[in-house]
Amino acid sequence: MLLRAENLSKSFGGVAAVQAVELGVERGTVHSIIGPNGAGKTTLLNLLSGIYRADAGQIFFGEEDVTSRAPHEFASAGIGRTFQNLQIFFNMSVLENVMAGRWLHEACGLAAALLRAPSLAHAERRARAESEELLGFVGLERWAHSPSDGLPYGALKRLEIARALAARPKLVLLDEPAAGLNPTETREIDQLIRRIAERGITVVLVEHNMKLVMEVSQRVLVLDHGRKLAEGDPETVSRDPQVIEAYLGVEAC
């Protein structure tokens, strides 16, 4: 079990966004979190990346208890993420966004940075090359040197993924990567998620697009009103009557 959450709860001003949620993500799987709007999916993701601090419960990553760590400590433990409303570094080019993602593996001292130690020059070249490779992985290689604020929405979503991958995470949290994309772009995201999983990176996916979720996940967790409604493989979950009633509608396929 790579990522484990026990009894996770978070309230905002008296409203319980997430209540006593249990989660278990196996290494190397694609694990999806679904639920109607307001079910608490993004809150859960924010808890799992340290942006919110849980009111109760614990989070374990590998052997470590990461429950009350800061966001950058979650990142250094090996958890990466993308954001539902894009948080691109619009003040940098596309390539620089990805290069920035490598911080955890490139941290240099202030003195070394100021004096441009020769080792740094070599590392910069490698950083550039590997970042260009990542851009190729997500299909954005031709925009490498463009300013990021000129890119279309779908491209920006993939840029966020490339940036998250640049940190070489063990697990990546994808927050609605297909939101706002047309069917073609959604299929590309589907394939991208599979390629990420093939690289051995565990994926936790929050999505509304049922088709995408069912096709790409090994396990699905259903949230409703902040509580876990069901958890299991896609087939079983999609047939669960509670899930159908709450989310999928009365007609099930």
Added chain:
Amino acid sequence: MSAELVQFLVAGITLGAIYALVALGFAIIYNASHVINFAQGEFVMIGGMAATAFVDSGLPLPLAAAAAVAAATLVGIALEKLAVEPARNASVVTLIIITIGASILLRGLASLVWDKKIHSLPAFTGERPIAIGGATLLPQTLWVLGATVVAVAALWWFFNRTLTGSAILAVSHNRLAARLMGISVRRVLMVSFGLSAGLGALAGILIAPISFTSWDVGVMLGLKGFAAAILGGLGSGPGAIAGGLALGLIEALGAGYLSSAYKDVFAFVIILGALVFLPDGLAGRRAAERV
């Protein structure tokens, strides 16, 4: 209570009333536009200096005061139209620089239109001190306090009982929704700036007989009014008043009992302490960042 303490308290509340008026001006503009108007202090200056100039040119005091407030209001509206509106989508830093630039510009213009000398207004109802509890009170002090109370009451009535006032409140809560309801955000911004300018000018006129006025009197007053607004929680009207009064008292008591040389510094030390230890201010709110 020693006479000395009463003296300091009176001075503190008087000063506090002025700071409260300036802080209210900050709060009103901030609520409507999310802009910190660093030129707020200059409205205080314009109030005092313009009134002085009008009185010197022969106008009776009440008319001169009214004319000065009107002049400041116009300047406030001009500031909104010419400087703030063109930059409405700019970043925090940009807007801060614009309003600081406006304050420097206004100060420079004041030194050219008028002069760099110190001026004062005649006290509204004479200068014979009134004795209360062993301490002496200037009649002007009563004017300051009285006028402030009236102004605050008038503002309360304006925001809660008139359509324009409600419109301003609506914009401060949710600009898009207000617009969708047919409220002209532009008009609201204009009114907010004009109103804040008027408040500032009123403060300047009230205090001119006591602590005089000059081309650069607005700098410190503006900064301290800003500090008071933050102390009370940026954007909160009642907070601005509380913050202003608190600041005035701290300054008077500090200058009296600790060190008069460091009078100006007390306000900023308290502000720093408040910002670092009380991030939400005395009555304010903190927005959580939505991701």
Added chain:
Amino acid sequence: MSRKGFAVLALVVALLPLALTNNYTYEVAIVVGLNAIVCVGLNLLIGYAGQISLGHAGFFGLGAYGSAILAARYGWPPFAGLAAAVAAVSLIAWIIGKPVLRLKGHYLAMATLGLGIIVAVVLATEDQVTGGPDGMPVPPLTLGSVVLQGEKLWYWIVAVVLLATVWLALNLIDSPRGRAWRALHGSEVAAGAIGIDPARHKLSAFVLSAALAALAGALTAHYSGFITPAKASFLHSIELVTMVVFGGMASTFGAVVGAAILTTLPQLLTVFKEYEMVTLGAVMMLTMIFMPQGLVPTLEKALAAARRKPE
């Protein structure tokens, strides 16, 4: 691009003395250089790390007075005093930076503003140590038995320090740490998600810019032979920020250009001494309204657009 720019700057600095006709023009050039040193540092804080400081003249003043007092009242050898002053100011910046940089936006502006004012008032009030509002004389720097005085010599001193500062800044910006700072500016939340600790980096940007301001302050003190509290005033802080935003945020050369233009302009306009404030205010407002990115980036974009036109 930045290597070319640095070469151009070095060339300009080397050839400028050919255009400087008398001591007064040398003096202006020296002041430009000293302001530019502060601005390059301030630009790292405002333009790259995305913070704001309305009190940086405070660090300038502390560096100046620190070095002056150690030399004048305690008889320290001037270079040792200078180094100690810069180190002390860096430490002060580190200590106050920690709590203050947790603040954002207007609150951070207010806090730095307050700090600057407190420093200015203390410098003006503690006249036993600082000579009060009228200031104090400062002994010149000495290298062994050589007294470092005179416009021409100081021009080269400042030129070398400026070029070194720019070179360091350019290196920093192109490094992973520089990208981390820009990431912080772009989106603090996303920066956290890739392992960048906002508090730590804001602090190092703050301390570095404070150190540069203190260095420029100390050099100014020893060059002028005199220092007054006005150097730590709110107005001076605003002038520095204006130079940075006018020249171009997130542009090291922009900071130098901004310092150059806004230092020489008032000198050219001494005829219009009365209009100095009006002009400064107008420049600030017009720049931010019409060229919010600053002069150099706006020109760069215009050039890039013009180059793309023939297609």
